[in-house]
Every structure is written in C-alpha cells, then in structure tokens.
Amino acid sequence: MSKPVVAIVGRPNVGKSTIFNRIAKQRIAIVEDEPGVTRDRLYAPAEWLGHVFSLIDTGGIDIDDAPLMTQIVAQAQIAMEEADVIVFIVSNPEGVTDADEHIAQMLYKTDTPVVLAVNKADNPEQRQEIYDFYSLGLGDPYPISGVQGTGLGDLLDAVVAKFPQHQDTPEDASVHFSVIGRPNVGKSSLVNALLGKERVIVSDIQGTTRDAIDSRFQDENGQEFTIIDTAGIRKRGKIWENTEKYAVLRAQSAIERSDVVLVVLNAEEGIREQDKHVAGLAHEAGRGVIIVVNKWDTIHKDTHSMQQFTDAIRTEFQYLDYAPIVFVSAKSTQRVNTLPALIQKVAENHERRISSSVLNDVLLRAISVTPTPTINGKRLRVYYMTQVKSGPPTFVAFVNNPDLVHFSFQRFLVNQLRAAFDFSGTPIVIIPRQRK
C-alpha cells in the first residue's frame, strides 16, 4: 500500500523542478483545462523499471519571507521527515557552494539514504568534472543533465537500490480515507468526532514512521477504516506547518494513499478560493470524493439552507458533480455517524467493475435512443466498450475516429453509466480508441 517516497533537495536554481518534471509521471487528466484545478505539482507518482514511488520537490515549499538558509533548512528537514531516499542536487557549473555544504551537514545526521546528483553536466567534458563534489562527503556524485535528460537512468538505479526492503505486511482490507480542507474548516475536530463515535482499533502492526500516524477504527457493522495521516491533521508545531505549500504536499501525499477523500468545507465561511484548490487535488488524483460541509450548527437554517448551499457547491465545483454532499457538525457530532457507511459505499463504487456484456447492453440502448454526433459530415460510431480498470472506473470506447469524441459525448456516456450503475462518489474515465 505505502509506496517509497523520494524527496529532492538542493538550493534554489540547481534544477530541482526540472528534474522533478522529468521523473514525475504525467498525470491522467480526467478533464482537461478545468478552472480551479491546480497545475503546480510538488508531489507526484513516479516509476522506474517497475518500482513505483512518490516524488516530492521540496524546493516548491517556500516559507513566506524567510531568509534563504531558513528555507533550505526547512526543506531539508521535510525531506528527512518524509522520504525514504533523498536526492540531493547540486550544480556542476557553480561547484560546491556554502549552501551546498550546509545542506550536506544536515544530511549527515539522517539515517535516510542520500544520493548526490550533479546537475547541469550537459556534455561529456562536464560529466568528467564532478570530482570536487566528493568533498561533500556523500559518496559518489551522479552527473546528470535535467534539460537533456542524460544520467537520470543511473541516478534512478542508485535511488531504487536504496529503497527499504519490502516488508511482508498483512493484507489490509480496511477502507482508506483522508480528510482534507483549508485550515480551520474543522478537519481535526471531524477526525476526533469520528474516532470518538467508533471503536478505535489499537493496531500493533509494525510499519514505517509514516504508517504509524494513521488511525484505524471499526464501525458498528464491523467494517474497518483507516484515516490516513491523522498526525498530519493534528498539528505538531513545526515552523513550516502553516505554509500553504506544505499543507498541499501533505494533502497530496494523503490523497495518494486513500480510496476516498473527504473534502471539508466550512459552512460558517462559505466557499473560498482555497477550497477549490483543495477539491481540485482530490479530483485530479481520481479518488472517490465526498464533500463534507462542517459547522452546520452555526447556520441559521430555514427550509432552503441546505439546497442553497448545495447549489453553490455544484456551481463552484462543477468537476465534482459526482461527489455526494453531507452536512455535519463535528462539534455536536450531528450526522457524523452517517459518514462511515457513505465512505464505504463510495469506496465500493470506486472499485466497481462492470462486465462487457452488461456494459454494451447499456451502450447500445443509449445510442439507439440518442444518435451519435456528426462532425464535419462524419458520424461518430461507437462499436464496443470495455472496462479496463477500476479505482477509478476506466472504460475504453472503441470508435471509428477518436477525434469525433468530444467532451459533450464523453459526458453523455458518463451520464448513461451513472444512470445504469451506482457510481456515486467516483469519477469515471472514458478513453476513446480507434477500432483497428
């Protein structure tokens, strides 16, 4: 379940984000160019020769107005705390700088393995000139070029060789969910309310430090749940904890390990710009999503309040039209007990698989009632549909010409699927492909 985490550290301008973007896997755009969906990534899934891992660019975590050294120290600390392997990047043309030495000294103190990469070694001569970097005392320097992509293979070989040995952890069948939202919406209160209501399981499973901060509980039906990153939700008083970028990183790392994400809003304050940012993260990751409107106790309610809030959510988060909305109060625990069953249902829908025969019955019925679109005199034909994966449900539609499948037709297919099967809470991905 838990993938190794690789963090990139180094002073500004050595090429961290260039390397990050080279190594990070392209994300699958569920819907392209949605407003409100974040584009700047600090955290991304990655893969090298069958090893899957998560990649963090600590350079993106900046603490407002703090001096350079404070920033670098905080970034290195985050890496030491979060990562299984640290990639320390320096720059060949500039040689070893004071800031590099400072970072190296911090890294001596950690047990986390460090791989030293010398970037901007763009040609064979420069790749020969890396011996100065042995003075950093971090072993062999790996010459790389972020702009050309050279040397990354050797670097990644060295990185994956340092991954922790696979431990045989018992199969974990619990539903994993995370609770995300901007500061003060009531995430920790909600987690406490959930843990207060349900039977908390004290787990003696040995895990890594990062696993140890999850909380496990069982609902009244015996279904087990794991709340991801409970310690990240409860603050520990580190200086970088209040930066938005760090919060985003934390949220992304929690989402990555979740089946279902609870996006928490604050009824008292309404919907803010930052809420859209947070919701966009959940949507992009392709997880199940539930929108939880917290602090419902603070609203002077009349018969329309819930409908009005629902309408506002549907307008502001159009891409999350599949997410159920729940109105709760973590303070009075009102309706908090409805959450576990809903989380379980969304997790099931997220993993749902439909057989091809049933799927094609639905498809044939749909296109017999509604003709497929014609574009420039060419009619789209859909021959066959098959589900290629779940989590989220992903369907390939074999067509005469994928260019004829526009957004509105994808939307039509998704709506047909939602009408025929219970996919509430989960995004659905449709991939048009030319029939050979």
Ligand code: GDP
């Ligand atoms: P960061 O601040 O460490 O994230 O650095 P960036 O990735 O933003 O890169 C800083 C600058 O170095 C940019 O202008 C990059 O285009 C440049 N750069 C990154 N990698 C290389 C490289 O391998 N060779 C050269 N010549 N320039 C690079």
Ligand code: GDP
């Ligand atoms: P977090 O930053 O998202 O983890 O938010 P907290 O759980 O720390 O809550 C922020 C503040 O909102 C605290 O003062 C809580 O007591 C308060 N709060 C949380 N949930 C509710 C609620 O349902 N109703 C009311 N009235 N206050 C709440």
